[in-house]
Amino acid sequence: MKLHLRVWRQTSAEDRGRFEDYELDDVSPDSSFLEMLDLLNEQLLEQRKMPVAFDHDCREGICGMCGLMVDGMAHGPIPGHTVCQLHMRHFKDGDRIVIEPWRVAAFPVVQDLVVDRGSFDRILQHGGFISFATGTAPEANSILIPKDRADTAMDAATCIGCGACAAACPNGSATLFTAAKVGHLGHLPQGQPERYQRVVGMVDQMDAEGFGGCTNVGACTSVCPKEIGQDFISQMNRDYRRAMLGGAGD
Amino acid sequence: MSEHVRLWQEGPELDGRVPPGSIENKWDDLRFSMKLVAPANRRHHHVVVVGSGLAGASVATALGEQGYRVSCFCFQDSPRRAHSVAAQGGINAAKNYRNDGDSIRRLFYDTVKGGDYRSRESNIHRLAQISTEIIDQGVAQGVPFAREYGGYLDNRSFGGVQVSRTFYARGQTGQQLLLGAYQSLTRQIAAGQVEMHVRSEMLDLIVVDGIARGIVVRNLLTGELRAVLGDAVVLATGGYSNVFFLSTNAKGCNVTAIWRAYRRGAVFANPCYTQIHPTCIPPSGSHQSKLTLMSESLRNDGRIWVPRHPGDTRSPDAVPEPDRYYFLEEKYPSFGNLVPRDVASRNAKHVVDEGMGVGPQKNGVYLDFSEAMERLGRATIEQRYGNLFDMYHSITGEDPYAVPMRIYPAVHYTMGGLWVDYQLQSNVPGLFVLGEANFSDHGANRLGASALMQGLADGYFIAPYTIGNYLAGTDRTAVTADAPEVTGTIADVRNRLSALLGIQGRRTALALHRELGHIMWEQCGMARTAESLSTARTRLQELRESFWNDLYVPGDAGSLNQNLEFAGRVADLIELGELLVLDALHREESCGGHFREESQTADGEAKRNDEEFSYVAGWTWQGEGAAPMLRREPLEFEAVRLSERSYS
Ligand SMILES: Cc1cc2nc3c(=O)[nH]c(=O)nc-3n(C[C@H](O)[C@H](O)[C@H](O)COP(=O)(O)OP(=O)(O)OC[C@H]3O[C@@H](n4cnc5c(N)ncnc54)[C@H](O)[C@@H]3O)c2cc1C
Ligand code: FES
Numbered sequence: 001m002k003l004h005l006r007v008w009r010q011t012s013a014e015d016r017g018r019f020e021d022y023e024l025d026d027v028s029p030d031s032s033f034l035e036m037l038d039l040l041n042e043q044l045l046e047q048r049k050m051p052v053a054f055d056h057d058c059r060e061g062i063c064g065m066c067g068l069m070v071d072g073m074a075h076g077p078i079p080g081h082t083v084c085q086l087h088m089r090h091f092k093d094g095d096r097i098v099i100e101p102w103r104v105a106a107f108p109v110v111q112d113l114v115v116d117r118g119s120f121d122r123i124l125q126h127g128g129f130i131s132f133a134t135g136t137a138p139e140a141n142s143i144l145i146p147k148d149r150a151d152t153a154m155d156a157a158t159c160i161g162c163g164a165c166a167a168a169c170p171n172g173s174a175t176l177f178t179a180a181k182v183g184h185l186g187h188l189p190q191g192q193p194e195r196y197q198r199v200v201g202m203v204d205q206m207d208a209e210g211f212g213g214c215t216n217v218g219a220c221t222s223v224c225p226k227e228i229g230q231d232f233i234s235q236m237n238r239d240y241r242r243a244m245l246g247g248a249g250d
Numbered sequence: 251m252s253e254h255v256r257l258w259q260e261g262p263e264l265d266g267r268v269p270p271g272s273i274e275n276k277w278d279d280l281r282f283s284m285k286l287v288a289p290a291n292r293r294h295h296h297v298v299v300v301g302s303g304l305a306g307a308s309v310a311t312a313l314g315e316q317g318y319r320v321s322c323f324c325f326q327d328s329p330r331r332a333h334s335v336a337a338q339g340g341i342n343a344a345k346n347y348r349n350d351g352d353s354i355r356r357l358f359y360d361t362v363k364g365g366d367y368r369s370r371e372s373n374i375h376r377l378a379q380i381s382t383e384i385i386d387q388g389v390a391q392g393v394p395f396a397r398e399y400g401g402y403l404d405n406r407s408f409g410g411v412q413v414s415r416t417f418y419a420r421g422q423t424g425q426q427l428l429l430g431a432y433q434s435l436t437r438q439i440a441a442g443q444v445e446m447h448v449r450s451e452m453l454d455l456i457v458v459d460g461i462a463r464g465i466v467v468r469n470l471l472t473g474e475l476r477a478v479l480g481d482a483v484v485l486a487t488g489g490y491s492n493v494f495f496l497s498t499n500a501k502g503c504n505v506t507a508i509w510r511a512y513r514r515g516a517v518f519a520n521p522c523y524t525q526i527h528p529t530c531i532p533p534s535g536s537h538q539s540k541l542t543l544m545s546e547s548l549r550n551d552g553r554i555w556v557p558r559h560p561g562d563t564r565s566p567d568a569v570p571e572p573d574r575y576y577f578l579e580e581k582y583p584s585f586g587n588l589v590p591r592d593v594a595s596r597n598a599k600h601v602v603d604e605g606m607g608v609g610p611q612k613n614g615v616y617l618d619f620s621e622a623m624e625r626l627g628r629a630t631i632e633q634r635y636g637n638l639f640d641m642y643h644s645i646t647g648e649d650p651y652a653v654p655m656r657i658y659p660a661v662h663y664t665m666g667g668l669w670v671d672y673q674l675q676s677n678v679p680g681l682f683v684l685g686e687a688n689f690s691d692h693g694a695n696r697l698g699a700s701a702l703m704q705g706l707a708d709g710y711f712i713a714p715y716t717i718g719n720y721l722a723g724t725d726r727t728a729v730t731a732d733a734p735e736v737t738g739t740i741a742d743v744r745n746r747l748s749a750l751l752g753i754q755g756r757r758t759a760l761a762l763h764r765e766l767g768h769i770m771w772e773q774c775g776m777a778r779t780a781e782s783l784s785t786a787r788t789r790l791q792e793l794r795e796s797f798w799n800d801l802y803v804p805g806d807a808g809s810l811n812q813n814l815e816f817a818g819r820v821a822d823l824i825e826l827g828e829l830l831v832l833d834a835l836h837r838e839e840s841c842g843g844h845f846r847e848e849s850q851t852a853d854g855e856a857k858r859n860d861e862e863f864s865y866v867a868g869w870t871w872q873g874e875g876a877a878p879m880l881r882r883e884p885l886e887f888e889a890v891r892l893s894e895r896s897y898s
Contacts, residue, residue: 012809030534030647038539038760045758045813050804053812055327057500059540062425063331081644089647110471111810118448121328125440129433130392133315134308134710137383137390141347144401154394154419157426161330190392 001027001093005040007052008100010109017109019098029089033076034059034066036088037099054113059084061225064160067167068113069100074164074223082162082225102167106174106210117163119209120177127201128181130190149187156183158226165220171212175233176220178206183232186239196243203240257832261879264517264868267671268372273889277376280672281715285722292317295721298465298480300452300507302329304424304702305685306486307431308709309717314435314443316714321478322435323450323467325502325815330432333488333500334705337424338545340408340416341702343381347405352413354378360411361700362890365665365693366842366858368523370866371889372672373690377700380707385417387710391430395419409546409698416699421545421637427702431709451815453743455483455511455681458735461726462511462681466743470815473808475743477736479729482680482717485511486709489664489686491524493823493830494775495767497661498530498543504819505826508668508687516668516676517868517881519689521826522834523665525696525843526776528594530660531645532614541660542645544638546698549587549594551622551631552655554578556615560605566616566654577601577615590895592695592776592843592856595659599776602658614656623651659776663701665692665843666833669868669883673716674708677868679724682717684708689866694842747807750817755800759817762797766824769793774831779847783835790828797824829869829878836880839863860892 003024010017024043027036034056041051057065061082068083070076076086091097099113107115145153159180166174182199185191191198207213214233221230269280287295295318299310302324310322324332344357357378362371385403389395395417396404408416419426438444449470456464456477464479490505491497512518529544557564558575577597579586587594598615607613623631628651632639639650646656668676668683670690675682685705692700729736773786797820805811840849840856841863849857866883 028535028537031537032539035537035539039537042758042760045802045804048802048804051813053810057326057331057502058333058336059501060336060542062422063326063333063335063500064328065326065331078644085644087645087647114810117327121330121436121446121448124433124436129437130390131437132390132434134312134387134434134714137386140345140385140389141402143389145397146401147397147399150394150397153392154426157394157419157429158422160335160425161328184394185392188392188394190390 001029001088001091003027003036003091004094004096006096006098007112009052009112012111013108027088029087031088032059032084033070033086033088034084052113053111056084061085062160064162067102067162067164069102069167071098074102074168075225079222080225080227082160102163104163104166104172104211106172107163107166115163117161119211120161120163120174122209123174123178123202123205124181126205127194127198128185130185131194143189145189153184153187156180156187156228156232159228160226162225164223164225166211168219168223169212170217170219171215173214173220174206174209174211175214175236176224176228178202179232179236180228182236182239186235196239199236199239200243203236256877258836258877259872259879261870261881264669264677264866264881264883265671266370266883267673268370269672273372273375276372277379284715284719287718287722289317293319295319296321296480297482297484297717298478299323299484299486300465301332301486301488301685301687302432302435303332303334303486303488303685304428304431304705305687305709306332306484307428307435308706309484309486309684309713310444311431311434311438312710312714313717314438314441316718317443320438320444321447321480322444323447323452325449325451325470327448329435329446329448330429332428333503334428334702335425336500337702338421338543340406340418340423340699341384341427342408342415342697342699343385343417343703344378344415345382345385345405347403348414350413352415356413357381357415359890361691361697362693362887364695364697366695366856366895367693367860367864367887367892368520368841368866368885369691369693370672370885371887375889376712377691377704377707380711381703383711384703384706387706388427388430391434393419393426393430395426411697424702427706431706452487452507453510453818454739455514456736456739457514457678458729458733460515461679463729464736466739468743471810473806473811475740477731477740479731479736481721481726482682484682484684484713484717485668485687486684486705487687489667490823490826491661491664493766493827494661494770495763496533496538496541496771498527498541501540504823506819506822508683509822509826511668511676511678511681513871514678515871516678516681517870518666518829519669519866519868520666520694520833521830521869522837522844523694523842524661525663525665526592526595526659527662528591528598528659529617529657531642532609532656532658533611534646535611542641543660543662544642544655544657546591548617548635548638548655551626551634552587552617552619553621554587554594554598554615554617556601556606556608558606566608566618575601575606592845596776596845598657598659609656614658616654617657618654619650620654663696665689665694665696669866673719674713675716675720680720682713684713694844747814747818750801750803750814750821751807753798753801753803755802757796757800758802759813759820762793762801763820763823765793766820766827770827770830774834777845777847778834780835783831786831787828787835790824790831794824794828797821832878833867833869836867837863855895858894
C-alpha cells in the first residue's frame, strides 16, 4: 500500500524541529510499524538524505525502547500494544500518518523521534529498590507470599518503562510509571520496611524532574502497553499521605 | 589435511585452570584459596563493566556492594532494556521443591548431556551448585515469581527434562529477573558506587603489556570518543545471533565488544555452536526485520504437519487426512512432536526444502490445535496458551483458534563466545567475560531456562570472587591517558569510523546485513556440509569487499548517527561470520546445534566423533588476511560418561 507520512524532524535538542512529508510506496500490510519506518529510511538513504532516528530494540513489546506518537496516540491505535507490535494491516492504502516523538517536558528530544528518558531512571534511584546486598538472601521459600498478592505485584511489575503514560497525559505526569514500581514493591513482604520512605523519595523526585501532577484523567492506563491499572495510583496516593502523616514504619 | 594447514595455524593447548579435587569441592576449595582485597582497599580498584543485562548488571551490583568502584556501560538508553528482558520461559534451579528427584547432580548431568558433551564439566557442576542461590537472591530483590496458593514458589517442567525445576514469572521471567538486577544496580548507582553510562558503545579494548586495562567508548549522543581505564575489564555483552540477520534477538544485539577483544588477542571459542529454535513465526516478506519466538510448550498439544504433496495450495481445512504429512509423528513414533529442538528444526527445514512449505511464502509448517481443541475444549487451550495465541494473532493477523498456526525455526542463541578459564577470565589477563558473551557452560547446545541461570551465576556469585582474586594477586603499574597504547587505540577507532563514513558508496548497512544473514542461513544454518561452507567462505569474502567498497553511511561521527553505529556492527558481524564458517568447516562432526550432513547416523541423527573432536576450539587472531590460529582445550569427562543421544 501507499502512505503519506508526516514525520517530525529535529537535528538536535537545540534545533526547533519541523514536520516533513514523505510518500512511501509498496508497504506490506504484514510489516510492523517500525519495519515501515525501516523502509522509509532505506528510501531516504537512496536519496542520500539522513534517515529518521528512532529508538527500538526488542521489537516484541518488552524492552520499552520504542515509543512514538502515531496520529496523536502514544504507540498508535491498538490498545495493549507497543508501536513495535503495531502492524500496518491496521492502516489503509492512501492513509496519511503523523509521527512524532513523545512530547513531555521531562523527556527532552534528542533527535527526530528519539527522546531522553533518563528522568525515569532517576526516579527509581530514589528508592525504587529493596535495600539488600548479594549474599544475604534467606532461603526463597522462607518468605511466603499469598498468590493474589504476588499476582498483583506482578501486574504492576510488568511496566516496561516506555514513557507512553507520560506522553499521553495532558499534564505530562509520570504518576502511573512511579505508581507501578511503588505498587510492585509495596505488595510484597520484602518491600514493607522501606515502603513509606520509598513512596516519598520517588514522588518527590518525579516532581523535581519536572513531570506534571496527576489529575486523574486516565489517559495513561488507556495507552499503557501492559494495561497497568489506575488502582496503583490510588494506592500510591494513600501511601504517600500516610507517610506524610508520619505513618512510615507501620 | 594440507588445505587445513592453510586455513588455520596450529597453536598450543589452552589450559582451563580447573582446580584439582573432587568435582563437588572444586569451587569451595578454590574460593578458600583465593586472595582477598581488604575492604578499605577496594575503593582503590576500578572495574569497567560492559553490558547491563543479567550478567553485566549483576556483576556491577555485586562489585559495587563489596566496595569497588565500577563503571558500567550499555548502548540502550537505560540498563533495564538489555536483551535479557525478552526471555520468556524461565530459569532453572536444583531446588527439588517438588520432591521429584531433582538434585545438583541431576541438573549438572542434564546440562552436560544437553550440551552434547562439548562443555567443561567442572564449570557446569559449579553452575548447578549455585543455581539455588539465584532464586533466593531474586526473591529477596522482590522478583514476583509465580506462586502457589499456599504462598510457596511454583515451578514447572521445561524443555523436555523429567523434573520440575523451572521458576518463572508469567511469560516474562527475563524481564522480572532483569528488573531485580536493575533495581539492585540502581541502588548502587544512587550510592555512588557504580557510575552508569547509557547510550555508550565500547568500540575497542585497551591492552597494555598483554593485560586488559580499559576500553574505548563512543558516546552515542555526542559522538565523543574516550578511553576508560580500569584495573579489570568485564565484557557481558550478550550473544551474536544477529550474524544470521533474522533471529529472535533484539535488533541491537551484536558482536562488536567481543570481536574487538578477539582482534586484540582474546581467544574466541566454538563460534559455530548456534542454537536454532523450532517454534518461531515464519518471515512474512522481504520487510521482515526480526523473528518472534513462540513458546516451545505449544508442541505439547499442537500437531505439526504439511501437505504430503509438494505444491499443494489448498487451504489447510481442505486437505484431507491422508494428504497430511505429520512428519515428526511418522519419523519418530515414540517422541512425535516432542523431539528435541534441533531434530524438530532440521525436519521442518527438510520438508520446506522439498516444496511442502505452507503459507503465502511457502516457508512454514503447520502447528495444528484442532484435534487438541476437540479433545480438551477451547477453554483449556485458551487457558494454556491464550497469550501466545493472542501474540500470534497480532503478528500474523490470523486467528490460530480457527486456522492452524504456521511456524518455522529461527536462530535463537549462540553457545560460542570468548574463551574463559574456570575463573571466567579470558587468556588476556584482566579481561573477564560473562553471560552469553562467553563460551563456558552450554557446550554445543543450550538447555531451555539455563541462560538466565548462567548469566546470574557468573555475575552475582562467581566473577565477584575471581575478579577480587585477580586484583589482589597482580601488581599493575598505573596506566595514564597519554600512554601510546591508549592514544593508539583511540586513534584506531577514530580511523575506523572515518573509514566507514568515507566510503560513500551505494549500498546500505541494512542491505549488506540482510545479505550476510542470507549467506549464513543458507550455507551455515541448520545443516552444513563441506561444500556449503566453502561456498559461504567465498561469498563472505566477496561481501566483506562489497561492504568496504560500496557502503553508504550518511552524516558524521560527531553526533547521534544510528546508521554509523549499525554499519560498524555489521562490519564486525561479517568478520565473525567468516570465523564461524571456518570453525564449522573444521569441526567435521555433528554435535548439538552443529549438524554436518557428512556426520549422521543411519536415521539422520547428529553423530559425534569423540575420538577426534572432544575439545573446545579456541581461535586466535593473527592479523588482517592471515589464517587464525587454532588452540584446543581438551575436554575430559570424569563425573559423567560419554553416551549417544537417541530419540527414535
Ligand atoms: C526471545 C528469547 C527468549 C529467551 N528465553 C530464555 C528463557 O526462557 N530462559 C533462559 O534461560 N534464557 C532465555 N533466553 C536466552 C537469554 O535471554 C540470554 O542468553 C541472556 O539473557 C543473555 O544475557 P547477557 O547478560 O549475557 O546479555 P544481554 O542481556 O544481551 O545484555 C548485553 C548487554 O551488553 C550491552 N552491550 C553489548 N555490546 C555493547 C557494546 N559494544 N558497548 C556497550 N554495551 C554493549 C547491551 O547494551 C546490554 O546491556 C532467551 C533469549 C531470547 C532471544
Ligand atoms: S522495541 Fe522493545 S518494546 Fe518496542
